[in-house]
Amino acid sequence: MGLDKEPGPAAEPADAAAAPLLELRDLHVFYGAIEALKGVSLTVAEGEVVALLGANGAGKSTTLKAASGMLAPRSGEVLLRGERVDGIKSHELVQFGIGHVPEGRRVFARMSVLENLRMGAYRLKRPDPADLDRVFSLFPVLAERRKQISGTLSGGEQQMLAIGRALMGKPELLLLDEPSMGLAPLIVQQIFEILKEINAQGTTLLLVEQNAAQALQLADRGYVLETGEVVMADEASALLSHPRVRAAYLGEVTE
Structure with missing residues (x-):
């Protein structure tokens, strides 16, 4: 099910005057001739939990890999506290305060x-x-x-x-790719409670998660990716109640 592209003013953190901890600007990432990211832009403010939602193949993991230096964008920018870090290799980028928990552990x-x-x-x-x-x-x-x-x-x-x-x-920003994948519901709940505590202790989180309800209940804001593009961005509570999000990612039937 497709979603109309609806980024709006709520896509940005409330404290717009402060430079985001992480900013992705117009990222284009390719796998050979296939364009996986088609101009993805997003921000993560210090102390936030930001959820990145989308179906399989939407570009979520690619976005995290580009942010952590595992993939080099063909064009666009990755900024950490306003300084460009795209082009820095992932093992070096760890020293800048980015931690990455990959899909599949x-x-x-x-x-x-x-x-x-x-x-x-x-x-x-x-x-x-x-x-x-x-x-x-x-x-x-x-x-x-x-x-x-x-x-x-x-x-x-x-x-x-x-x-x-x-x-x-000692990451300032922790990127998490599908932390609930393959886990029993009770364990998933436990993992998300721990992520909430990690954030409360001062670590900023950018979370890729197919369990949209769980992710949006934890997050402050969220972005929805579809075929490599951001199609929606809003406060997590607004996304959680949005009928199109509920139909596409929470399994609800809408008329």
């Missing part, structure tokens, strides 16, 4: 939980023990399983580990 399956977490702090000369304490406080199960080989964890535990590993790099 991607833990180091043959390494222990503790070794995975320490890998998340590779950019720090001396990892702060307080960061490990923070992760174990957010995810007590990881503390219990710190010596366990990561590949033997459940899907939910691996997702917690992937988030914890990203937090070990």
Whole structure:
């Protein structure tokens, strides 16, 4: 189901005078001859939770990869606190305060939980023990399983580990790609409660999530992508009540 393109003034954060923490300007990203992003623009203000919604193939993961340096845009700009960072490689961009939790978790399956977490702090000369304490406080199960080989964890535990590993790099901005994918509803609820706490502790979140209801209940604002373009942008509460969003992403039938 298509959505009419409806970006409006509510697409921007309320404090428009302050430079956004992250800004994507007119991004065009290609996979070979296929244009995956067709001029995507969005902003994420410091302290916000912003949801990025859309069907499979809409360009959500591509947007995150472009923001974190994993993909180079053919044109357009990625700005962090007003400074261009497009063209900087992803392993270097981590030092600018961006953490990326990829789709599918991607833990180091043959390494222990503790070794995975320490890998998340590779950019720090001396990892702060307080960061490990923070992760174990957010995810007590990881503390219990710190010596366990990561590949033997459940899907939910691996997702917690992937988030914890990203937090070990002290990100100001955390990009999350489908954190609820393949998880039982009870675990999904637990993950989103933890994300709420992470944001309350001061980490800004840009969240790709097909569970639109869960994402918009957490988010301050949201964008809807369709075939590589932003077709809607608004406050999360407005998107959650929008009949077209409810029909396309919440499974409601409208007349």
